[in-house]
Amino acid sequence: MRRIYLGTDIFRKKDSFYIKGETYHYLKNVLRLKKKDIFIGFDGSGREYIIEILEVGKNEIAGKILEEKEVYSTELPFDLQLFQCIPKGEKFDFIIRETTQLGIKKIIPVISKRVIVKIRREKIETKLRRWQKIAEESAKLSGRTLVPEIMFPVKFEECIKEKKDFGIIFWEGERNFTLKDFIQKLKEENIKNKKINVFIGPEGGFDEEEIKLAKNYGYYSISLGKRILKVETASIVALSILIYELENL
The missing domain is CATH 2.40.240.20 (Hypothetical PUA domain-like; domain 1)
Incomplete structure (x- = not known):
């Protein structure tokens, strides 16, 4: 049907x-x-x-x-929010489409120091409608009952303050703490209905001052491995691993 x-x-x-x-x-x-x-x-x-x-x-x-x-829930047992620094071209469309299928709850476009894209104020509403439509279509195709909300773009130094239960920021300069370490930590916690904020950088990544600020607000700086990934690859890989490891705890 x-x-x-x-x-x-x-x-x-x-x-x-x-x-x-x-x-x-x-x-x-x-x-x-x-x-x-x-x-x-x-x-x-x-x-x-x-x-x-x-x-x-x-x-x-x-x-x-x-x-x-009667709905068979396909939603995650925890609240996963993606804070995605806005990449160039149509990469953000791709990220919305794929992460919606993975089960993300909310997507917040982030403006960090190294974001190159400049969205003119008069075009923001048009962009948001387009992004929301992409999320709706992807939710429909993947059998989800919830449609992720695409939020208004926010500056990094503002959204890093948002409340969460757990927060991670991926940084290619991290050498001591991996996604595997973070997952092991969460497996020791009750994460049902908890909010997990995930920050992914733009082309060029985050600078050290942004990482320092994130740590001051309780975020874990995390490495995705020895190789540097493209923006859209990092989002899909990071969230896929997180969801696979944590969904059925």
């Missing part, structure tokens, strides 16, 4: 509702759904519904909730 992201607002009325805009176009012109067709709609906050199409109009589709579907 088709599974479509519809957001939370549309489900405020528990009986019937209307689908408009891009989702209307997708259902009508791409999937070519018709009256009495049934699909699964999910709201991105953990709920799924079996929906019947009542009518397909010129600008909207009328739908009806047949039942709330």
Whole structure:
């Protein structure tokens, strides 16, 4: 059965509702759904519904909730947040797409000292809508019930202060503490429902002052190994290992 992201607002009325805009176009012109067709709609906050199409109009589709579907949770038992320094080109799109599939809860674009990308203020909202759409599509394809929230870009020195239970910052200059060491430490803790903040640098990495500041706020500086990885590779590798080792503790 088709599974479509519809957001939370549309489900405020528990009986019937209307689908408009891009989702209307997708259902009508791409999937070519018709009256009495049934699909699964999910709201991105953990709920799924079996929906019947009542009518397909010129600008909207009328739908009806047949039942709330029992959801098998695919979400992580802990709150994993990615603080990703903004890389060049379309790398950030790729990172959002792949880390959403891995189970990330929230993605915060970070502006650190070595970030080259300059996003003009008037284009930020457009970027955020695009990034959020990528997260929605990736969540749908990977069978997630939650859609990660893509936050407004924040300067490094501000977001490093955000509250967390555990925090790590990956740095190619680290020689003494590895991801394996950090995972071993977490295995000795109860991490269920705990918030883990993960910082990944831009091209050129973090500078030593940023690492020092992070440590002052309780972050572990961590090495990913002897070789320097590209930004998008580091994000996928680091989160994949973390999730694999910690998900079933």
